[in-house]
Amino acid sequence: LWDGVVSEDGLHGVGLSGPHLELQERLSALQRAGRVVCLASRNAAEADVLQVFEERAAECALKREQLVACEVHLGPKPDSLQRLAEQLSLGLDSFVFIDDNAFEIEAVRATLPEVLAWHV
Numbered sequence: 001l002w003d004g005v006v007s008e009d010g011l012h013g014v015g016l017s018g019p020h021l022e023l024q025e026r027l028s029a030l031q032r033a034g035r036v037v038c039l040a041s042r043n044a045a046e047a048d049v050l051q052v053f054e055e056r057a058a059e060c061a062l063k064r065e066q067l068v069a070c071e072v073h074l075g076p077k078p079d080s081l082q083r084l085a086e087q088l089s090l091g092l093d094s095f096v097f098i099d100d101n102a103f104e105i106e107a108v109r110a111t112l113p114e115v116l117a118w119h120v
Helices: 018-032 046-055 077-088 102-111
Strands: 037-042 067-073 096-099 116-119
Touching (some): 018 037
Parallel strands (some): 096 116
C-alpha cells in the first residue's frame, strides 16, 4: 500500500505516491463496488500501521474504514490469511493476496495454493 515498512521507516518515511497510490485507488474502487478488502501486514505494531491511515489520510486513497479486517504482526502472512478467512467465515479460495515482496508471494503460494497470490 506504500513504499517502505512503517516499523522501520516511520510514519512519514513511507511513500504514498506513484504505483502505491494507484494500488490504493484500485483497492478503494473495488471496496466501493462491494469487494471485501483486508490488510495483512508484517509490522511490529498494528497501531503504527493504522496511524498512517489516520495521520496521513489526505494522502491515502484507501481509507481505514474501507478495511474490513486487519492482521498486523511479525508472523507469517499465510497465517494472517488463514485467520482472516476464519474471522470472516470466507473460504481461502475467495482471497486475492497482493504483495510487493516475492518471498511473501511464494510463501502464500506454497502454503495456501487456493489463494490467488499476485506480485506487484
